Amino acid sequence: MQTEAEWKFTAKDIAEKPDLFLSGHRACAGCGPATVLRLIMKAVRGPTIVTNATGCMEVVSSIYPYTSWAIPWLHTAFENAAANASGIEAALKILKKKGRSKHEHVDVIALAGDGGTYDIGIQALSGAVERGHDFLYVLYDNEAYMNTGIQRSGGTPLGASTTTSPAGTVIPGKLEHKKPIADIMVAHDMPYVATASPYYWRDLLVKVRKGLEVNGPAFLHVFAPCPRGWRSDPAKSIELSRLAVETCIFPLWEAVNGEYQLSTPSKVFALAPQKKKPVKEYLQVQGRFRHLFTPKFEKLTEEIQRVTDERWKRLLKKCGM
């Protein structure tokens, strides 16, 4: 097994590695999830099979008769990416046992959006993790069901305006907080859980590789700004993925066998809290939060700040800081 130093995750090495998620996909200009996929596919270590739940990334990469995947890729129904990954992994094991596989090992990656994970895919995911299948589950979180027209999901944050939680005279956008999905996965007693953000690309790649190296299930929650659903400038998708970490609205951490550990980009804000930015800086550049800057709903920004601080404090405690 290679060590972390041998993974070759410098900008030059990555730029020289072949693309496995190819150009010509039909994602919108500035699509955060597309950058995430391009990056994670640079961290694979050998033969890999990807299975992808219905959602933007599945649709934009597999429009008939073309594919953007330079590796074996299977579409799965919206609700069962993890069940599909379990099946693939079990089949690979049998093939190997029967001597019909020429590969020593094949990695399996399940890929799904927040709708396909927080809401509809969670039972398949929970079951696959409980059975201990060896696969990496990547959740790209663009915080709504974007592919079908920006409906709210369990991953949509408080106050975000979506087509099923529209901000208007009655409600100030979504009424509930974001479900702590990665913590729910840690509670499954699994070997590896982590959060990542594409601005911190090296941290993201290292976590993908760690998730693949681990024996057993691994879960990676990746922040993925969507300019279309967030009503944000397409040029700012990567900037937003930085701001989310700098405001501690999306902190970066790992839990190895249940032991929480803050990742370096977030550690900066734990050690120097004065560097932590107010959440308003992150909210004000997105049209989905525009109404929070009107007198009627401005109290909600304070609530978002309060809950962000509370969750951050709780995380620091879990990380022993």
Next chain:
Amino acid sequence: MTAKEKSWKEISPAGVCWKSSTQFLTGDWKTYKPVRDLEKCTRCLLCVLFCPDGAIHWKPEKGDIEFDYNFCKGCGICANECPAKAIEMKLE
């Protein structure tokens, strides 16, 4: 564009073609196009890493990057993230 490549508007809906999506040139979506100032560029390669469309390539033999406007959708991420401010988005 070579003879085999087609713009997305020309692709026939009939017939399966097991070729990659790189045949599908998405570059005509853009209204703005990134233009780089060679003097300012430090070849840090961040634009290559962040481009959602894989439209910027590192050419080791030239020691430089190259834009592939066939796939660039003009999002402006490369310009926004360039630490040297070497990229300017210009109207097509």
